Amino acid sequence: xxxxxxxxxLFGRVLRxxxxxxxxxxxxxxxxxxxxxxVGSRNDVREVLRALLVxxxxxxxxxxxxxxxxFRAHGSSELNLPLFSxxxxxxxxxxxxxxxxxxxxxxxIAGGTSSAAAFAVGAYSxxxxxxxxxxxxxxxGELEAARRLLLRMxxxxxxxxxxxxxxxxxxxxxxxxxxxxxxxxxxxxxxLPRRVRRDAPRPIxxxxxxxxxxxxxxxxxxxxxxxxxxxxxxxxxxLFATRLTRVTRRVAAPGGARAVTQxxxxxxxxxxxxxxxxxxxxxxxxxxRRVMRHGPVVLVVSDGWDRGDPALLDRELARVRRSCAxxxxxxxxxxxxxxxxxxxxxxxxxxxxxxxxxxxxxxxVERLATHLxxxxxGRHGIHRHV
Amino acid sequence: xxxxxASAPASVDALQQxxxxxxxxxxxxxxxxxYLALRLKRPLFLEGEAGVGKTEVAKALAAALHRPLIRxxxxxxxxxxxxxxxxxxxxxxxxxxLLETTPDLDRTAVARELFTETFLIKRPLxxxxxxxxxxxxxxxxxxxxxxxxxxEGYLLEFLSDFQVTIPELGTIRxxxxxxxxxxxxRTREVHDxxxxxCVYSWIPYPDFEKExxxxxxxxxxxxxxxxxxxxxxVQELRTADLYKSAGISETLDWAAALVALDREVLDxxxxxxxxxxxxxxxxxxxxxxxxxIQTLLARAMDLATR
Numbered sequence: 270x271x272x273x274x275x276x277x278x279l280f281g282r283v284l285r286x287x288x289x290x291x292x293x294x295x296x297x298x299x300x301x302x303x304x305x306x307x308v309g310s311r312n313d314v315r316e317v318l319r320a321l322l323v324x325x326x327x328x329x330x331x332x333x334x335x336x337x338x339x340f341r342a343h344g345s346s347e348l349n350l351p352l353f354s355x356x357x358x359x360x361x362x363x364x365x366x367x368x369x370x371x372x373x374x375x376x377x378i379a380g381g382t383s384s385a386a387a388f389a390v391g392a393y394s395x396x397x398x399x400x401x402x403x404x405x406x407x408x409x410g411e412l413e414a415a416r417r418l419l420l421r422m423x424x425x426x427x428x429x430x431x432x433x434x435x436x437x438x439x440x441x442x443x444x445x446x447x448x449x450x451x452x453x454x455x456x457x458x459x460x461l462p463r464r465v466r467r468d469a470p471r472p473i474x475x476x477x478x479x480x481x482x483x484x485x486x487x488x489x490x491x492x493x494x495x496x497x498x499x500x501x502x503x504x505x506x507x508l509f510a511t512r513l514t515r516v517t518r519r520v521a522a523p524g525g526a527r528a529v530t531q532x533x534x535x536x537x538x539x540x541x542x543x544x545x546x547x548x549x550x551x552x553x554x555x556x557x558r559r560v561m562r563h564g565p566v567v568l569v570v571s572d573g574w575d576r577g578d579p580a581l582l583d584r585e586l587a588r589v590r591r592s593c594a595x596x597x598x599x600x601x602x603x604x605x606x607x608x609x610x611x612x613x614x615x616x617x618x619x620x621x622x623x624x625x626x627x628x629x630x631x632x633x634v635e636r637l638a639t640h641l642x643x644x645x646x647g648r649h650g651i652h653r654h655v
Numbered sequence: 656x657x658x659x660x661a662s663a664p665a666s667v668d669a670l671q672q673x674x675x676x677x678x679x680x681x682x683x684x685x686x687x688x689x690y691l692a693l694r695l696k697r698p699l700f701l702e703g704e705a706g707v708g709k710t711e712v713a714k715a716l717a718a719a720l721h722r723p724l725i726r727x728x729x730x731x732x733x734x735x736x737x738x739x740x741x742x743x744x745x746x747x748x749x750x751x752x753l754l755e756t757t758p759d760l761d762r763t764a765v766a767r768e769l770f771t772e773t774f775l776i777k778r779p780l781x782x783x784x785x786x787x788x789x790x791x792x793x794x795x796x797x798x799x800x801x802x803x804x805x806x807e808g809y810l811l812e813f814l815s816d817f818q819v820t821i822p823e824l825g826t827i828r829x830x831x832x833x834x835x836x837x838x839x840x841r842t843r844e845v846h847d848x849x850x851x852x853c854v855y856s857w858i859p860y861p862d863f864e865k866e867x868x869x870x871x872x873x874x875x876x877x878x879x880x881x882x883x884x885x886x887x888x889v890q891e892l893r894t895a896d897l898y899k900s901a902g903i904s905e906t907l908d909w910a911a912a913l914v915a916l917d918r919e920v921l922d923x924x925x926x927x928x929x930x931x932x933x934x935x936x937x938x939x940x941x942x943x944x945x946x947x948i949q950t951l952l953a954r955a956m957d958l959a960t961r
Contacts, residue, residue, distance in 0.1 A: 292851055302691050306667060313667070313687060320688035324850035326702060326841065326857050432732025433803065444744045445736060448769065449823075554898055558842050563731075584938065588898075 273308065274300060280339050281322070287335050289328050295321045311340065400631040403604060405485035412488065416529075418631065419492040424500040427644045428468035429564055429594070440465035471644070472503035472563050474593070476552065478571030480510035480543035486601045486629070490570055491529045493634060495520050505560040508532070509548035515556065543574055545614055546581030553588050564594035566641065570628060572602050575614025582614060586621045595644060598622040599637065604629030663693040663720070670719075678872045679708075679715030680865055688856035689716065698814055698835035700850055703858035706902015709838040712858075713795035716836065723792040725833070727779035729802035735809070739819055741776040750774070770823035781819055784829040794833040799849075800842045811849050863890050863958060866906060873907050876914040880959075884921040885910045887959035891951045892933065895943065901933045908932050921955070923948050 277299055281291045299321045306313050315336055323332045398407075398414035407415060436443070443464040450460050475494050479487045498504040498521040506520040507513055519528055567589055575582055590596045598618055602608045604627040610619060619625060624640070627633045664670040670693075671686045681689065689712070692699035701709040717724035727738060747769050754765055777785065783794040799807065813819070814835060818828040837853060839845050861869065867886045870877065877885070889906045901909075909932045918925060926948050934940050943951070 290847065290851075295851070298691075298695055298697075302695065305694055306687070306690075312683060316684055316687035317691065319684075320691055320854045320856055324700070324847065324853070324855040325844075329857055431803070432730070433734065433805065434732075445742070448742065448744060448747050554896065562842060588938065 273303065277303075280318070280335075283335055283339055284322060284332065287331050289323065289331065291322050398631070400635075403629050404489040404601065405629070407489065415489055415631065416492050419489070419496045419634070420499070422496045422500065422634070422638070424497050424638055425642045426473050426501045426566065427471045427642055429471040430466045431469045431563075433467045434464040435467040437463050437465040439463060469563075470502045471594070472505070472560075472565035473497065473501055473641075474560055474565045474567045475504060475506045476513075476548070476567065476569045476571075477506070477508050478510070478543055478545065478569075479508045480574070482543065482572055482574045483601070486572075488529065488533050490601070490628065491520075491532055493628070494570075495529060499523075503565075505556075505565075507552060507556070509543070509545070509552075511542060511544050511547070513548040513551040513556075542576035543571070543614075544577035545571060545573075545575045545618075546577040546579070546583075546585050549585035549589060550581060553585055557589075557592060561592045566595045566597060566644065567593040568597050568599055569618075569622075570599045570601075572600055573598075573610065573612050573615030573618055575612070575617075579613050579617050583617050583620070586618055590621045590623075595623045596621060597624040597626060597637075597640075599626050599628040601627065601629040603627035604633060664690065666690075673719040674715050677715040677718040679711060679719075680868050680872070681712070681715075682865065685712070685856055685858060688854045692836075692854040693834065695854065696832060698837050698853040700845075700853035700855045701836065701838045701858055702841050702855070704860065704900065704902070705840045706900075706904055707858045707860055708903050709858055710795065710797055713793055713797075713836040713838075716834065717793035720790075720793065720834070722790045722834070723786060724795060725779050725783045725786070725792050726795045726797060729796065729798050729800075729806070731801060731803050733802045733806050737778055738806070738809075739778050739780045740821060741778065742770070743774045743776050747774050772824070775821075775824070780813060781827065783833040783835075784817060784819060784827055789831070791829065791831040791833045794835045796835065796837045798840060799837050799845055800839040804846070807846055807849055811846075811852070814849075814852055860893055860900070861903065863887065866890065866903065869903060870906060870910050874910040874914060877910050878919055881913060881919055881921070882910065883959040884955065885913065887955040887957075888921060888926070888952065889933065890958060891955045892943070895947070895951065897934070897936070897939045897942070899934070899936050899939060905933050905935075921952065923952055926952065 277296055281296050284291045299318055302317050302321060303314065306317055308314055315333075318336065319329070319332055323329055398411045398418070402411070404415070434443070436446075440463045443462040446462040447460075450462060475497065477487075477490055477494055479491075483490075494506050498506055498517070504521065505515070505517050507515050507517075516532065519532065522528055569589075586596075600610070600615070603610070603625065610616065610625075626637060626640070628637065664673055667683070667686050667690045670690045671681055671683075674681045674686070674689075689699060691697075699712075701712060703709055713726075714724060750769060751765070754768075779794065783792055786792050796810070799810070802810075816828075817832040818826055820826045837849075860866075863886060866889065867882060870882045870886050871879075874882070885906065889901050889909070893900045909929060912929055912932050913921075913925070916925075916929075927944060930940050930943065930948075934943065
């Protein structure tokens with residue numbers, strides 16, 4: 270039994286190293302459980318440990334890998350496990366072309382000359398940034414100023430009505446409390462407590478296009494997405510070009526410029542054309558069920574240059590719209606007076622969106638904030654003009 | 656109810672056997688967690704896509720253990736008055752009127768009398784603590800991911816103490832805690848604190864052999880050939896890129912429908928006519944119709960005759 274306990278403790282440590290949260294209590298359970306089931310069948314041992322030590326679907330694959338490694342190495346008394354690779358999830362790794370030096374974020378105290386360095390310093394920037402200048406024409410200094418503004422911008426995305434009740438001075442009568450309160454006063458109904466549905470912040474889903482054609486805007490729009498995610502609470506963020514990636518946690522994490530710099534660096538690899546329809550299809554099949562709860566406002570940020578199948582875009586966007594409270598399309602090109610949404614992708618999209626708004630300068634971002642704040646609550650209570 | 660063994664099954668094999676008698680086929684990966692939950696007296700947390708048979712586990716378990724099943728269906732806004740208890744207000748109001756006609760009414764007695772068990776409406780969680788004896792019930796907390804975080808917090812407390820406090824009545828505690836089965840469709844991540852207290856099991860869609868067994872045991876009218884073909888087709892359909900795959904209950908409904916139509920063999924037309932029993936999403940139905948059915952059917956026939 271002692272050998273078993275030692276091995277289990279060791280295995281627990283391996284799992285922790287692989288990123289699983291293994292509770293001590295569960296290891297104790299596992300020791301008891303293995304006494305009942307016996308350790309004769311390797312498969313049963315696996316099932317026992319899996320049931321007790323894993324409590325997330327995402328961790329199951331890591332567990333299986335760790336189990337196989339551990340119990341294979343177990344035979345050869347020496348503990349020489351290739352554990353370093355464990356727990357490493359697939360990440361977006363930027364593949365750079367030969368000859369192009371990777372851009373490094375430098376803490377350049379002497380005052381950077383390269384744009385990357387200027388960007389990374391994150392120190393006080395004397396540049397005054399125009400509220401009406403197009404993001405695409407920003408200098409490095411203005412980008413820095415915009416970063417500080419956008420990351421700290423206060424957002425209030427409006428509210429949705431939940432199904433939970435709270436006390437109120439007006440609204441329907443709260444029978445549950447009415448008796449308890451009035452019986453204390455001898456049974457006469459003096460006091461009529463009331464209740465209303467509680468409001469909660471409305472969830473937001475951001476789907477941002479970071480393909481080649483959005484290049485000039487991607488960085489600023491990422492700041493915008495970060496600021497929104499940090500300030501508004503329930504925000505889910507996705508980036509797409511030819512494929513779609515969820516970046517909710519990275520965008521919401523503190524760390525200001527660094528997260529965005531990292532994302533931007535990875536984006537260089539994404540470049541190329543946009544397949545909005547396919548990205549939305551991935552969103553609808555893989556993510557929608559988990560992130561489209563409670564009638565969110567969906568913000569699609571894209572110039573609508575779509576190289577994919579327009580019929581697919583049509584279908585998938587229609588589906589997105591049906592499952593959200595409001596679909597808002599933000600197009601940086603819309604800021605230009607000469608722009609007309611003539612691209613096939615944009616033409617298709619316009620048939621489905623509730624609002625078509627520009628997002629090309631700071632003023633347009635502020636207008637968007639006002640627009641979101643003014644959306645009425647009510648789960649699906651937003652009236653649409655079809 | 657015929658009294659059976661009150662204690663938990665002695666081994667994983669015995670449990671598998673007992674569930675099989677209730678026509679529930681549990682492979683090792685599911686039977687072991689159920690067994691552990693029973694022995695460790697911890698809640699069983701079942702996660703998986705809709706329609707893989709999570710709810711059925713609780714039903715089969717209750718039947719196999721000869722215990723009553725108490726079900727709490729979760730939804731957003733679920734609160735104590737719907738999950739635990741509620742006072743019967745109309746009856747209380749009526750009682751006040753009656754008491755008013757009593758000549759010499761003791762005012763202090765009113766409050767005491769109005770909040771007694773007579774006026775209490777017991778909801779699933781409270782019932783799960785009370786129905787007891789040597790056979791505590793199986794408590795099914797279905798689709799926890801639909802409830803909101805507030806309720807999850809309450810549940811955390813409930814599952815660690817198995818007691819409920821009603822201010823007017825006092826604390827009610829289970830002499831023997833119920834067997835708890837919590838299910839989630841994973842439309843959101845349920846909080847780790849709750850899952851950590853449970854024995855966890857992910858239920859995948861069944862493979863061909865398992866689903867075939869389910870079809871043959873639940874739709875006895877289907878011929879061996881039809882059962883194979885139906886199962887194979889659903890298996891292939893699940894590999895297609897769809898918004899919502901067909902669950903086991905859809906397979907069973909479809910098989911039963913084909914039996915009712917007196918069909919022995921699958922063909923493309925038949926599938927097209929009855930596709931609505933398998934797929935409940937117009938986009939999915941449209942995307943499968945026509946040529947894709949032919950392809951899927953060809954692959955299914957291949958699988959069925961293997």
